[in-house]
Amino acid sequence: xxxxxxxxxxxxxxxxxxxxxxxxxxxxxVFAFVGGPVGAVFGIAxxxxxxxxxxxxxxxxxxxxxxxxxxxxxxxxxxxxxxGIGALALVPFLPSRGSFxxxxxxxxxxxxxxxxxxxxxxxxxxxxxxxxxxxxxxxxRLGLVxxxxxxxxxxxxxxxxx
Amino acid sequence: xxxxxxxxxxxxxxxxxxxxAIVFAQPLALFGAVLLGGxxxxxxxxxxxxxxxxxxxxxxTQETPRGxxxxxxxxxxxxxxxxxxxxxATVTVSGGLPVGATADSLECHLPPGTTExxxxxxxxxxxxxxxxxxxxxxxxxxxxxxxxxxxxxxxRITVEPRTPQRIHVGAGGDQVPMGHGVHGxxxxxxxxxxxxxxxxxxxxxxxxxxxxxxxxxxxxxVRTYQSETDRPTLVxxxxxxxxxxxxxxxxxxxxxxxxxxxxxxxAARLEDPVGLYTVSEQGLTASIPPSTWPIHDHRKQLLTxxxxxxxxxxxxxxxxxxxxxxxxxxxxxxxQLLTDGSDxxxxxxxxxxxxxxxxxxxxxxxxxxxSAVRSVVHTSQQQALVVVLTDDTxxxxxxxxxxxxxxxxxxxxxxxxxxxxxxxxxxxxxxxAYDRYLDFERFRKELDRxxxxxxLEVGPRDRIxxxxxxxxxxxxxxxx
Numbered sequence: 001x002x003x004x005x006x007x008x009x010x011x012x013x014x015x016x017x018x019x020x021x022x023x024x025x026x027x028x029x030v031f032a033f034v035g036g037p038v039g040a041v042f043g044i045a046x047x048x049x050x051x052x053x054x055x056x057x058x059x060x061x062x063x064x065x066x067x068x069x070x071x072x073x074x075x076x077x078x079x080x081x082x083x084g085i086g087a088l089a090l091v092p093f094l095p096s097r098g099s100f101x102x103x104x105x106x107x108x109x110x111x112x113x114x115x116x117x118x119x120x121x122x123x124x125x126x127x128x129x130x131x132x133x134x135x136x137x138x139x140x141r142l143g144l145v146x147x148x149x150x151x152x153x154x155x156x157x158x159x160x161x162x
Numbered sequence: 163x164x165x166x167x168x169x170x171x172x173x174x175x176x177x178x179x180x181x182x183a184i185v186f187a188q189p190l191a192l193f194g195a196v197l198l199g200g201x202x203x204x205x206x207x208x209x210x211x212x213x214x215x216x217x218x219x220x221x222x223t224q225e226t227p228r229g230x231x232x233x234x235x236x237x238x239x240x241x242x243x244x245x246x247x248x249x250x251a252t253v254t255v256s257g258g259l260p261v262g263a264t265a266d267s268l269e270c271h272l273p274p275g276t277t278e279x280x281x282x283x284x285x286x287x288x289x290x291x292x293x294x295x296x297x298x299x300x301x302x303x304x305x306x307x308x309x310x311x312x313x314x315x316x317x318r319i320t321v322e323p324r325t326p327q328r329i330h331v332g333a334g335g336d337q338v339p340m341g342h343g344v345h346g347x348x349x350x351x352x353x354x355x356x357x358x359x360x361x362x363x364x365x366x367x368x369x370x371x372x373x374x375x376x377x378x379x380x381x382x383x384v385r386t387y388q389s390e391t392d393r394p395t396l397v398x399x400x401x402x403x404x405x406x407x408x409x410x411x412x413x414x415x416x417x418x419x420x421x422x423x424x425x426x427x428x429a430a431r432l433e434d435p436v437g438l439y440t441v442s443e444q445g446l447t448a449s450i451p452p453s454t455w456p457i458h459d460h461r462k463q464l465l466t467x468x469x470x471x472x473x474x475x476x477x478x479x480x481x482x483x484x485x486x487x488x489x490x491x492x493x494x495x496x497x498q499l500l501t502d503g504s505d506x507x508x509x510x511x512x513x514x515x516x517x518x519x520x521x522x523x524x525x526x527x528x529x530x531x532x533s534a535v536r537s538v539v540h541t542s543q544q545q546a547l548v549v550v551l552t553d554d555t556x557x558x559x560x561x562x563x564x565x566x567x568x569x570x571x572x573x574x575x576x577x578x579x580x581x582x583x584x585x586x587x588x589x590x591x592x593x594x595a596y597d598r599y600l601d602f603e604r605f606r607k608e609l610d611r612x613x614x615x616x617x618l619e620v621g622p623r624d625r626i627x628x629x630x631x632x633x634x635x636x637x638x639x640x641x642x
Contacts, residue, residue: 056172056198063179063194072190082193089201095249096208103204110196118189125180125192132176132199136206143163143210147217147311 019094023087024050027062030084034077035070042069043084050088058088082111106135163209169306172202202306209307212251220245222298222314224257226285230320232411233290237319241281241298243270250274251304257281258296258316262289290323324411326420330623331577333610334603335630338618358386394452394544395429395436396572397422397460398535398563399467400552402442406469407553408584417620418551419464421577425549426464430457434547438463439538442470446534532562539570551577551620554602564615576617578606582629583621589628596632 024047031043042065050058062085072078086107093100110131118124144150165173176198183191223242231237241257253276257268268283287293297312332338359375362382375383399422405415426436435452438460447470450459501512531552539548548567552560560578567574582589582598589595602619610617619626 055201056175059194059197059201060175060179063191063197064182067182067186067188067190067194072188078190078193081190082197085194086197086200089197092201093204093208098211099204099208102207103200106203107197107200110199111193114189114192114196118192121187121189121192122184124189125184125195128192128196128199129177129180132196132203135203139203139206139210140163143213143309146210146214147309149311 017091019091023091026087027084030080031062031066031070034066034072034081039070042066046085055088055092059085062088163206163213163307163309166303166306166308169202169205172198172306176202205304205306208250209302209304209309212248212304213302213309213311216245216248216253216300216302217311217313220300220313222255222300224295224298224315224317226317226319229318230322231287232322232324234286234288234324236284236286239265239268239283239285241268241270241283243272243279243281245272245277247275247277248272248302251302254301255279255281255313256299256301257283258298258312259283259285260293260295260319262291262293262321263287287319287321290321292318292320294318324416326412326417326622328623329417329420330621330626331421331618333606333618335626337623359383360386392454392544393434394542394546395426395434395549396439396452396538396542396546397426397436397549398439398441398531398538398551399464400441400531400550401447401467401469402530403469403471404553404555404581407581407586412622413469414553414579414581414584415467415469417579417622418577419467421620422549422551423461423464425575426457426460429547430454430460436460437538439534440467441531441534443530444470445530446537449538529559531556531559532566535563536566539567539572542570542572546572547575548572549575549577553579553581554605555581557605561609564609564612568612568614572614574612574615576609576615577620578602578617579620580626583625589625592629592632596629599626599629 027046027050028040028043031046032040035042043062046058046062046065049061053061063081066072066081066085070077070081072081089107090100090103093103110128113131114124114128117127141150176195179191179195179198183189183195221242221244223240225240225242226237228237239257239259241255243253243255245253252274253272255270255272259265259268263285264287265283265285268281268285270279270281272279295316295318297316298314299310300313301308301310303309330337359372360383362371362376362384366384370384370386372383372385375385399415399418401415405418406413408414408416422438426438429436433454435454436457437452438448438450439446440448440463448463450463453459501508531550535548535550539546550560550563550567552563554560560576564574564576580599580602582595582602606617606619609615
């Protein structure tokens with residue numbers, strides 16, 4: 001894994017691996033299943049974005065294209081589409097079991113939470129954002145504690161000796 | 163832990179998707195934000211794991227080959243890094259060089275998968291003191307997050323100034339203690355301090371009767387007094403070009419400077435007024451009139467004193483009080499002025515000066531130090547301790563300086579540096595060096611035997627020991 005990998009999210013290496021290629025095929029298949037030939041075209045477009053811009057832009061492009069152009073009428077179609085796009089998100093973490101399960105677990109947990117609070121949608125959006133930010137902050141604090149960078153502040157006094 | 167621009171971009175994308183979900187009422191966009199969030203959190207988790215691994219199992223060593231160096235020396239500082247394998251992050255370790263060090267950056271760069279690296283920097287130490295390294299800082303980044311934390315050792319280094327470290331002040335190789343004791347009055351210009359009361363004895367002056375004590379004790383009592391004086395100490399230090407001999411920071415002037423500082427401070431602590439006069443081939447270059455503690459000006463002048471080239475002008479009169487030929491108040495100068503004058507005043511005074519034994523001014527280049535001493539001590543109204551610090555390159559000038567001070571009734575403390583100990587390669591032939599040292603010692607003893615004169619040698623202790631070891635070998639060879 002090179003430095004280039006660090007700034008490009010590994011897309012150039014992922015698509016040349018079997019898991020990356022399988023994830024791309026799944027994505028195109030899922031889009032074709034939901035939207036037919038038009039969906040397949042959108043799926044291929046998403047793969048192009050994946051190759052060119054990396055995982056985050058592929059997820060954003062795929063969900064936006066699916067939301068705007070595909071007839072997502074039921075829960076099954078929604079789950080299938082999210083699963084197909086989510087495969088792209090999981091590919092980078094296949095070599096590391098811990099990170100893979102953190103990614104999968106986070107997606108499942110926050111996804112279930114978002115599903116349960118999706119009506120009205122703005123509430124689900126708020127709950128999703130708050131949850132993601134809270135977990136991120138928790139990981140940030142965990143890192144500081146592990147590195148010994150947390151300073152234990154002395155209790156403030158009024159400056160007088162008791 | 164800080165997110166990089168890349169991570170903020172991903173967060174921005176998630177917000178866009180959330181906004182799109184609300185605006186277009188499309189749950190799929192919201193789940194896209196969930197996917198992005200999960201992907202980002204997994205990366206964050208991986209990054210925390212990587213940082214923890216490096217901090218727990220990494221070893222960073224920062225070393226200097228020596229714990230003590232001299233100022234302006236350059237030493238290598240090495241940085242050795244050993245970390246466990248980190249797949250998804252780049253690690254950069256920066257050395258924690260002290261602020262007082264001058265060096266190029268000391269860094270080790272470990273791409274993903276690299277476990278060991280070494281770095282080295284040539285560090286120059288321009289500032290004396292004890293310098294504490296900071297702990298090396300480890301910078302970890304995976305492209306989405308970055309974190310910096312300290313790791314490893316932080317050595318300490320002592321930078322010593324280039325000043326004489328082992329100063330020998332003595333006579334014939336024997337060390338004598340430096341310092342001055344309280345001295346008694348030898349002149350009538352003393353002050354009187356009441357010391358004790360005792361009963362009146364026949365012959366005591368009535369003016370010494372303590373009438374209050376007499377009335378209180380019903381017996382005549384007199385108060386005894388002890389005389390006290392402040393004896394000026396006049397320090398003359400030679401900073402002509404020859405005083406620059408010796409290694410950098412350990413020249414003859416450097417050694418004499420330390421002795422002059424110690425002498426001046428010792429005298430000042432005894433509340434004696436201390437005057438400082440710097441002399442070069444040009445004559446008196448600067449003077450500070452006698453003053454009591456604190457002697458900041460004296461210290462400043464001594465610490466900034468440098469050997470003057472032969473053709474150098476005296477120092478700036480605005481910063482120091484410069485005494486030149488205008489204050490030459492010798493009888494010879496007065497006689498010359500009166501000879502030049504044609505008025506009645508000059509005619510009246512001329513016989514008084516022409517009849518006096520006028521010392522002839524030498525024209526052989528040995529006049530700077532004696533002239534400076536003469537011009538100063540002749541103006542001193544009190545008996546002074548004249549301290550002269552110079553070398554043995556001009557024995558004639560030194561003799562005349564000492565004689566001038568003694569003629570004025572002043573005590574003389576003379577500090578001489580043997581030139582042979584400071585010349586480049588002066589000790590390569592120890593036998594020849596010892597012979598030259600013997601010449602110096604004879605000169606020092608000649609001066610030391612004079613009444614009221616104490617002559618001491620000043621030099622590096624190790625070099626004097628080396629020269630005297632030759633004498634021991636010579637004696638050993640003669641006895642065998």
